[in-house]
Amino acid sequence: MSxxxxxxYACLAMLQLAADYEVQEPSPLRRIAEQHGIPAAFLVQILQELKRAGLVGSSRGSAGGYRLANSPDQITLADVVAVFECLDAGGQCAAVESPLAQTIGGVCEQLASMRREWLESVTLSELAAAGNVQPMWYI
Incomplete structure (x- = not known):
């Protein structure tokens, strides 16, 4: 799975927003981009897609930025990945119609199902804690 x-980049940004959730202030896009080496113009597009999906909110102005729309323990990795990729991808393998190809196709379907189940089982708060992601403090 790749x-x-x-x-x-979306996962990195969401993990940073999860770490910043308790700060009670929006996280500036430029800081997220700089801290994680994400091109700012690309991050704008990513965060706009996440906003359309209802995963983040934004505020404008000098104190503006992005925040998670829900608590990080209510957002799964599947929620984030599904905005950009098909979670069932990999369910089809070869188009050959032989008994062995059908067996391999069944394996591909099982792998796709396991991938989806795992992504649905992991929350942003769990990942942020596992990765020891620290909130960004602003002065």
Missing amino acids: LSAKTQ
Whole structure:
């Protein structure tokens, strides 16, 4: 299983927003981009897609930025990945119609199902804690 760069950047941004959730202030886009090495113009597009999906909210102005729309323990990795990728991808393998190919196709379907179940079982708060992600404090 591989995730696109866009999906990986989205996960990084969401993990930072999860770590910043208790700060009670929006996280500036530029800080997220700089801290994680994400091109700012690309991060704008990613966060706009996450906003359309209802996962983040934004505020404008000098004290503006982005915040999670819900608590990090209510947002799963599947919620984030599904914005950018099909969670059932990998369910189809070869188009050959032989008994062995059908067996392999069944394995591919099981792998896709396991991937989806695992992504649905992991919350942003669990990942942020496991990765020891620290909130960004602003002065």
